[in-house]
Amino acid sequence: MIQIATVSNDPIHKQPDAAPAGAAKITAQGVNVYYGDKQALKDISIDVPAHQVTALIGPSGCGKSTFLRCINRMNDVIDGCCMEGEIRLDGEDIYARGIDVVHLRARVGMVFQKPNPFPKSIYDNVAYGPKIHGLAASRAEMDEIVLHSLEKAGLIDEVRDRLDAPGTGLSGGQQQRLCIARAIAVEPEVILMDEPCSALDPIATARIEELIDELKQNYTIVMVTHSMQQAARVSQKTAFFHMGELVEQGTTEDIFTRPADDRTKAYITGRIG
């Protein structure tokens, strides 16, 4: 039986990322991405501040998801996808030769638009990341990581009694929180979220937003969202993408109250997109 009592905020779960809030965690310089002949991103340069939520907004097909997937190099496997420019994580170029993609993805976790739990038990879903990276020395340690991650993802009370039940049997919102628990079980420094709430109902969305707000204390979060209200609610920094260009970036407050560019103004007032 799993001992729930062992869960605590003990030092092994201390966030390894010590960068001060607001300092640039990720720096992108002149990023161009091509899918075959089509240019998906044009000269994107942006700083992502540590321990904040950065929202990427913009109409469909504007390249925001593409940019997000550049940060953990998920575009690598797409045929004909080619990337120029540089993205630095803590000053280190993640596209440099000798950078291990597996290691990078352990540092940069990702949550997808559609909840995609593995067809395994809830426990195994969360334990999978720590297991492949060898983060737990014993079963007890693994239990602790799993329970702690589920707790941080705000799911523990709902699944405490059925950790052996299949993850795919949960509701949509629960599945998405399970995916978040799975991502944070690896203790990444950055979490990328690709429209994490677009498949969820308003109540589940509210829970996830709450969760994102809590998570930013320990993680740097970059999220793509279609909902401007959501961007306004949870993010500290917002970047507006349009037709593959980064039109405008700044604090969320500035973007939504004093947009400098006409296209931004048009988008946030609902005239394009």
Add this chain to the structure above:
Amino acid sequence: MSKAERIKAGLAHRYRAERHFRLYGIGAILLALGFLGVMLTVVIGRGVGVLQQSYIQLTLTVTAEAAETGDWQGLIKTSLREQFPEARKRKDKKQLYGFVSSGAGYALRRQVEQNPDLIGQRRAYWLPVSDDVDMLLKDAIDRSLPESDRRITDQELAWIDTLIESGALELRFNKGFFTSGDSREPELAGILGAAVGSALSLLVCLMLAFPLGVMTAVHLEEFAPKNRWTDLIEVNINNLAAVPSIVFGLLGLAVFLNVFGLPRSAPLVGGMVLALMTLPTIIIASRAALKSVPPSIRQAAMALGASPVQVVLHHILPSAMPGMLTGTIIGMAQALGETAPLLMIGMVAFIVDVPQGILEQATALPVQIFLWADAPERAFGERTAAAILVLLVFLVLMNLTAVILRKRFEQRW
């Protein structure tokens, strides 16, 4: 007419079309079931007779001398002469001796070997009769035909009727069919040799084709770059699936037998040839199964930092396994029923012994059916049908295994 009325007017026509379509579907199913039913009825009707075999009761004394010299058939002949003293002429005697199977001597020897105390005792033994008498007892020979058109003469008929009346000739369960190999004599021929040959060949086939096919599919689908070479390979695999099976047999003959010098008629070579034939089926089915794994699973594992091999081993393969197994079983079922390639590598030989290993000479079920169907004796017709039934039972068992395996993999999460 308003729009709503127009739609309503068309509804009746649409429903009628739907009803007709469903009827066609049901009709197709019923027709297929009908054909299947006819086939099964015919095969079962013809083959079920094999479950029984006629035996004759002979009273005789096994002398120590006869046991020593091995003149078992002589003992039986003596006993027959004693029972029908009126058969004096050479021709009559020959007819009389023809009652018992030429394997009756061995049957007698087996009984005595199992129980040596029988030597010297006078007692009754049940021994197999020849196929003609057996056919008569199973009503497969028409007594109303003129004597010249019958395989049994009037004289023989009279003797047989005497035997039946005295209870010395009766149908008993035919254990021999399930425990012995092929024979020139239908009453002695059994299916075990062919069944074991088929099982061994399929085992070799599975051991070769499944890992090879799955690895090929995984590599092509998950790791290989998409370029002209992989396209070429894919086209070739698809073409191989349609190559007539006898071509694979020729290849086996030319390469496995003549170049590698592997033993002729062996299940090893049979399995290798069948594996060649099954490989494209398994590869194509496995690739389809891999393709149908949702990309979200792949991405989730990759985003967690799983290496490509881990993604495949931990997530893709378990999800694709049911589909791969289905493909494998389809391939195996094809291989089980395949005759042509086995003919080319010599598995069509007349082999009496039940094979003990993959290097021994053997034949296979479909080849056995082919051989028996070709034999002139009437009793082999019955055996052909029975062998087809055994083949069908094999198939059903294999499919059952596949269903069970698939269920298990699906439940394992």
